[in-house]
Amino acid sequence: MSNIIIKQATETEIPVIEGILLDTVNWLNEMDQPLWSVNEVKWDTLSKNYEISNFYIAYMDGNPTGCMALVDYDPFFWPDVKRGESLFIHKLAVTKSARKSGVADALMDFFKKQGTERGVKTLRLDTHALRPKLRAFYERHGFVFVKVKVFKGDRHTAFYIYILPDSVLVQNKSSWNTIADDFFGVTALPTYGCLCPTEDELHLFPELNGKKVIDIGCGSGHSLRWCGDHGADELWGLDMSDKQLENAARYLGENGYNPKLFCSPMENDSGLPRDYFDVAYSIYAIGWTVDLLGTFKLIASYLKSGGIFIFSWDHPFLHCVDVDGERLVFSGSYYEAEPFTFRTGIPDGGVPLTLMNRRLSDYINALATAGFAVERVVEETDKETLERDTEFSSAYYAPCKAKRFPMSIVVKARKL
Ligand SMILES: C[S@@+](CC[C@H](N)C(=O)[O-])C[C@H]1O[C@@H](n2cnc3c(N)ncnc32)[C@H](O)[C@@H]1O
Incomplete structure (x- = not known):
């Protein structure tokens, strides 16, 4: 050597x-x-x-x-x-x-x-x-x-x-700990995202009776409860925020569940069992990873062969489109891959969170490299939003935008 x-x-x-x-x-x-x-x-x-x-x-x-x-x-x-x-x-x-x-x-x-x-x-x-x-x-x-x-x-x-993972993860962990209570049950199954069809309409999950599931970025545990209510046998959750996990343990305990919760960035090998889970999913958390391919490879390793992975996140167009009066304008760049930091929550102008935008192909190609076959990509707005009249508004998740393009993507893949 x-x-x-x-x-x-x-x-x-x-x-x-x-x-x-x-x-x-x-x-x-x-x-x-x-x-x-x-x-x-x-x-x-x-x-x-x-x-x-x-x-x-x-x-x-x-x-x-x-x-x-x-x-x-x-x-x-x-x-x-x-x-x-x-x-x-x-x-x-x-x-x-x-x-x-x-x-x-x-x-x-x-x-x-x-x-x-x-x-x-x-x-x-x-x-x-x-x-x-x-x-x-x-x-x-x-x-x-x-x-x-x-x-x-x-x-x-x-x-x-x-x-560089450490620089972003240390900051994001601290910020998620601060804002955990503001996100208690905010986006959780059967909801996949904003103004998009729910699992009740999409039926992407397999029958969960007796199945082992792992939630990546499980937050307050509301999606895990949904899995438990649908018969899942083992509930496992992973999140980098100890405060979120504290909330999840309390919430799931109060509802009669005894989940196994791991505090770790999804980018790291946290010692979760290999070839073990029937279903892995991530509801509005996967986009936080600073290493998409590494995270997908780890998720693939947790799943049994043939296991299902489902995730939802902002549609990659969302950050490119603004409202200008009564028009939508394509004001950003679909190719923009620079990480950016924004502030959210209270007090003192909020806490910093750092993220990067990705293209749809970044997700699909990383899934393929990690050993998944994509079974379905959902780019839809819910029926109710499509049918109602909407006013132009500059909100990030504005219904006027959702009438013209999806706010969220939902992807279902199977480990080969
Ligand atoms: C919007 S919440 C997810 C909600 C949750 N999936 C549910 O169903 O209730 C996003 C979660 O991702 C977690 N998170 C952010 N970055 C992470 C990372 N790199 N690794 C693990 N968890 C992360 C946050 O702590 C937060 O709990």
């Missing part, structure tokens, strides 16, 4: 950095996939954009095998991101002899660790948009594609972002 050590570079290591980058230039040229010119990787050129302390070198068994530059400001590629808000990686390179040795993975892990230590919420990178293998490498490391931009007429550049 090789020993990989990553160190911040010093002035004396400038030739080492040049050597690694030149090796990569030559290797990529050999493969007819040029990325940088020889001149671009000389320190005279690099020093126009980087300090030596920006560079980190990976030594494998004492030999220099990879490097990267980490900077806290990138106004050329990310002009809207203020200095210190994010960490950016540039000039990631691994020598030809060290390819497939784990050096690139080690550098990416180190990048994440640096982001956490520096207290930023996100990591960002840009890469060649027309190099699928390179993009797959970053996606495998959890980076989420944001957009493609073409520079200088033909430089197709793909932008990626990674949310």
Whole structure:
């Protein structure tokens, strides 16, 4: 097993950095996939954009095998991101002899660790948009594609972002603890979401008699009670908020149930049993995850083969549409993947919660990668809203919007 050590570079290591980058230039040229010119990787050129302390070198068994530059400001590629808000990686390179040795993975892990230590919420990178293998490498490391931009007429550049879980989860947990009582039973089965058909109409759940169910982001436990009332044999709930779980334990206990409740972010392996549950579901909670694919993979692991997973969340169009007088305007961007923070609840202007928007394809593709077959996607508004007259209003979940597009998505999938 090789020993990989990553160190911040010093002035004396400038030739080492040049050597690694030149090796990569030559290797990529050999493969007819040029990325940088020889001149671009000389320190005279690099020093126009980087300090030596920006560079980190990976030594494998004492030999220099990879490097990267980490900077806290990138106004050329990310002009809207203020200095210190994010960490950016540039000039990631691994020598030809060290390819497939784990050096690139080690550098990416180190990048994440640096982001956490520096207290930023996100990591960002840009890469060649027309190099699928390179993009797959970053996606495998959890980076989420944001957009493609073409520079200088033909430089197709793909932008990626990674949310550092700890920064967001610590804040969201504290905020959910504060607002738990405001969300007591607010969205729970048979309700899937706002102005959308309920389970009583959709019949997505299988017969629950004797079944084991797990609620991901169970909140106050009202959906678990619905499952219990429909015959489920074992009720399990997972939530990151201890206050929500305290409410759920009390509420379910008062109603004669004895659930097993786990306090953990859904992104983490919390020790829930594997291949155990018949049904996993999540009512208006899955969108809070900072790692959609990782969360879906964990949920798949909890389910028996053939087990059902159902979730509901805001329809991805919702954040793009505003009301302007008596018109709906498409004012946002469906592609916007930046995490954003808003405040909710009382007192003092509320508590901060951080979220990111996702496209419908993000959910469906992540389900497929996690080993699910999608059985049904519901994009509907309830009959009552469609039939009644509605006034234009600027509310987020306004009936005038619901008459034209669904407020929520509900997805049913089966573990393969
Ligand atoms: C709107 S409530 C869900 C309501 C609940 N599903 C029900 O049926 O009553 C959202 C819940 O997600 C939880 N949550 C948010 N982020 C989470 C995360 N990363 N992991 C686990 N739970 C999370 C919150 O604590 C909150 O209880």
